[in-house]
Each structure stands twice: as C-alpha cells, then as structure tokens.
Amino acid sequence: MKKFSVLLILLFALAAAGCSESEQAAKAAPSGGSGVLSVKYIDVGQADSILITGPEGGHMLIDAGAELGSENNDVIPALEAEGVERLDAVIATHPHYDHIACMDDVIENYDIGTFYLPDTEGSYTSSTYTKMLSELEEYNVNTVYPKVPSEFMFDGASCEFLGPVENETKDCNEYSLVMRLDWGDTSFLFTGDAGSSSEYNMIDRGFDLSADVLKVGHHGSEYSTTREFLDEVKPSCAVISCGEDNSYGHPSPLTLGRLDGIPVYITKDCGDIVVTSDGKDIEVFTEEDLPKGSAAEKTSGDAETVYIGNKNSRTLHREDCGSLPDEKNRVYFSSVEEAEAEGYKKHTCIK
Ligand SMILES: [Zn+2]
Ligand SMILES: [Zn+2]
DSSP: OOOEEEEEOOOGGGOOTTOOHHHHHHHHSOOSBTTBEEEEEOOOSSSOOEEEEOTTSOEEEEOOOOOTTOOOOOHHHHHHHTTOOEEEEEEOOSSOHHHHTTHHHHHHHSEEEEEEOOOOTTOOOOHHHHHHHHHHHHTTOOEEOOOSSEEEEETTEEEEEEEOSOOSSOOGGGGOOEEEEEETTEEEEEOTTOOHHHHHHHHHTTOOOOOSEEEOGGGGOTTSSOHHHHHHHOOSEEEEOOOTTOTTOOSOHHHHHHTTTSOEEEHHHHSSEEEEEOSSOEEEEESSOOOTTOGGGOOOSSOOOOEEEETTTOEEEETTOTTOOOGGGEEEESOHHHHHHTTOEEOTTOO
C-alpha cells in the first residue's frame, strides 16, 4: 500500500472576497503537471464529474453530470477554474443524465482528443443521450466504444478499461465503463454506476482490480461495492459522489459499513475532493473538514470488528459467522453495545 497522507484544507475563514469555495479549493490543491497527477472529484450534487490533470499537464474528463431535473452546470466552471483549454480524453461512463447532462456544453466548448462511451446495444435512449450523440457527430469528435480489456495512454499515465465485461441485466448502470489509471506506483479506479453484476463479472475474468483510490460505484448505492469487489480492489481510500439529502439515501449505510476501516471522502460533506499523486504517494485535499461521525473518521490501520445484524430477526452476528443474513437484510454495527441499544440480540457466534 502506498504511503498515504491527508491534508484537510480548511477554507471557512477564506470564503469571502467574492471567490467561491470551489475556486479556492482549486487553488489550494496542486493542479497537476510537473510529474504530479491530480484527480478532482467535482461536487456536482447527486451526480458525477471527475477532472484529471495529468503529470504533463494534459486533461481528461470522466462524466459531466448534473442532478436529475436540475439545470445546474458545475462542470464548465470547474474546467475554466482549472484553465482547461483542451481535453485529451473524455469518458461518458454511461448515458444517465446525472453523468452526461453537461456533455453538450463540453463538446461545444472544448477540443476533444478521444471521446469514450459504452456500447449500450441500443437499449437506452433519452433526449440528453440522443443530443450528446448528435453533437459528437456534428463536431466530428473521435468517438471510441472501447473493448474490454483495452488500454490507452493519457499524458504519460496508463489507463485500462476493465468493464463492462458483459451485461446480462441490460440495466443501464451495468454498462458503465470501468477504468483503472496507473501513474507510477499509484492507481485510481473509476467505476461510474457499475453494480454488483459488473463487479462479479470483472472478478470472474481475473482482472487486476487493485487500486489505491476507489471511486465508489453508483454514488454509494448498496447494490455496488460488494465485499468480494473490495477484497480485490483493496483501496487505501475511497471517494463517493452524491448530493445532500438525496432521495436515494446515498450513500447506503451498508456500503459505508463495508468500507469501514478505509478513509471515505464524500462530496456532499467535503465539497470538491482533490487526490494527487506524485507517482509514489497520494494526498487528499478537501474543501471542508469532515463531519463528526462520518466513516472517514474511522481511519485506523486495522479494520474494526464489524457486527452484522439481521433486520428481520434482529439477531446480531460476527462478520465471520457461518449463518449471516442475506445481504439485503443486513445492518452493520461497529460494536455489540451499539447494536444492543437498537434492540439486537446476540447470536451464539458472539461470546
Ligand atoms: Zn449515477
Ligand atoms: Zn446511472
């Protein structure tokens, strides 16, 4: 595991002078180039957008989303704040609005090297998606539907598409392009809204999924980020992109339970999150300090014991118990006391 340090940049006191917090965060964190790779998880509410500045100063954009039903465009201002003039690569992980809402503006305003998107086998249409496809054609953008696995170079860093291997479900989220970026000894995994089916498919293919920084799938939904997947990725930190008080309840407490012991940064709490790598070490920069009691606080070297409750029978099990409830019926606790306070009774696996 790479050496990992955290710099929490506090900007409360600086939020004056007509300068938005996100612009200040952009100034506070190194912006990439000169051998440093910078990954900015832009706070776009209940949506996704990630701007990567490569070690040689090039730019890649993964998704350009906005909250469903909102006309917000937080992507273009973020690109402008970073001084982006050209995008060497753009990835639209999958056609949902919360991932591509602002792609039309991106295509109209920026020279794009290669635009990657998944082949959804004609199974999805929406006006936003159709508009994106016609703009790609109108602006003559080099468009690639990548094979899995396949590689491309970005600014001296190597990138590999690992998913989707196949999609039996025809669920739009499961078409999400999953990509790992390696820079020196460090690596980042981007998963879009891939769910458990895509995760299991990638594991079955024996792909190397290990990464230092995991962008948690589907905004922290309980149907992504399975234990089996986490065992393969073994991240040293995780980032979740989701909006405050979103109606989906993202991130799911179940997902946060599975991530227990790993520092987790959430855009709804932290604002823009910037993770940098000099090829050896990773640093995390956030706009605000983390709220008390978030999963991110539990940053200990060894994973804490996790107890699993059965929502229906209200029985509490050790994580290694042989008779654990179905995943959908699980509730995670970090101590027996905490569970007992909520009325759970100990199974015989707990002494
Ligand atoms: Zn999404
Ligand atoms: Zn989606």
